[in-house]
Amino acid sequence: MEKLTEQLRQARRVVVLTGSGISADSGVPTFRDPQEGLWAKFQPQDLATPEAFRHDPDFVWQWYQWRRKRVLSVEPNAGHEALATLAEKHPALTLVTQNVDGLHQRAGHRDVIEFHGNIHRNHCLDNGHEVRVEGHPDKPPRCRLCESLARPSVVWFGEAIPERALERSVAAAQQAELFIAIGTSATVYPAAGLADLARENGATIAEINPEATQMSAVDITIRARAAEALPALLAGWD
Template identity: 85%
Template sequence: MQSAIQQLAEAIQRSPRVVVLTGSGISADSGVPTFRDPQEGLWAKFQPQDLATPDAFLHDPDFVWQWYQWRRKRVLSVEPNAGHRALARLAEVHPSLTLVTQNVDGLHQRAGHREVIEFHGNIHRNHCFDNGHEVRIKGHPEKPPRCPLCESLARPSVVWFGETIPEPALERAVGAARQADLFIAIGTSATVYPAAGLADLARGNGATIAEINPEATQMAALDISIRARAAQVLPALLEEG
């Protein structure tokens, strides 16, 4: 593994433009539950795929809101791990690095990463269901508040199943991938589109494709593969650099 880490560190040093795509694996070491993990307590008998949808919210907005309030509290109870912090430091020493995350937990920002393209939104923000107006909320209400502009119910600013990636985030991520010299997928299979398309675009530009993941994935044409957790690899990668 050490030789692969050194190989990736050298690729970073010689690559003017680096794109990093992170998924739930990088937050797993902080204790953030993924959608694949069993739910707990009241939510144990529900599947996230049945709650994180527009239809579920329309059917029972209070119930879906309370589930997200539970998830928000879980996220706020944990801290960024060594992987988050090392990646933020790497961005400081490599200013051209573009970070795209599929995570909604905000841990990259809490670790000190200033510029983050949030592919799936952010669980700590809200907008109204009908018109997309930003809704600022104080405290932890048990029911979704109303939008002050249009009276529509507030919902979490995350991408639900059946929804599309926000256009600004998609455009920025696609633009960065098309110019990448090095593309690194961390804690994600990067096989579900449109996220998988970013690796394809980078590959089409002749970029080196690397992966950091403890489990084998179906990512194709990998140049560098490191089978370990991000919290273990990224600090070591920073030291090599």
């Protein structure tokens, strides 16, 4: 932790990549966790695809409504809050998250690059128009501009990362002097490519994860949960 704190102090540009591990500390179920209730017999991978939505839009929409309610029932944890404070203290810190839950923003983080979108937003299936949804309907509403069905603004399996998010993430990784992966293995592309880019350009690579990962060429490893490690990192900074 002392080594990471020192690197954080010295680095002019820092990139933080967060994954499901930081949200798991708030009680948000990950894709690896078993589903509950009505959804127990389904695999998330079978529901989070464009093909599944086109086949049965009402069913997929209801699953996402369930997930949205789960996310809204929890609060940002000490890890989210500490990271938001660190970003205020280190203005050249860029946060890229693979999470779609919006917990970083709720914790006060002002600029978050959402690599996989946001579960609380919607856009239409055919043309990508933003769709504002009132209440919690059981069926996907239609776009007022083109009558296409609304879908969650998240990246489904088989879909590309939003162009602007990818461009900003790549640019930040190329310029980073310190790259920290938190609660993610950072081995699934294209997110894993950000760590590779940072490493190729001379950045120090650190990871915070309670479990061993397959990340290669890591300079600093902290085996702890994000909700424990990030407040400690903030305390060391102060």
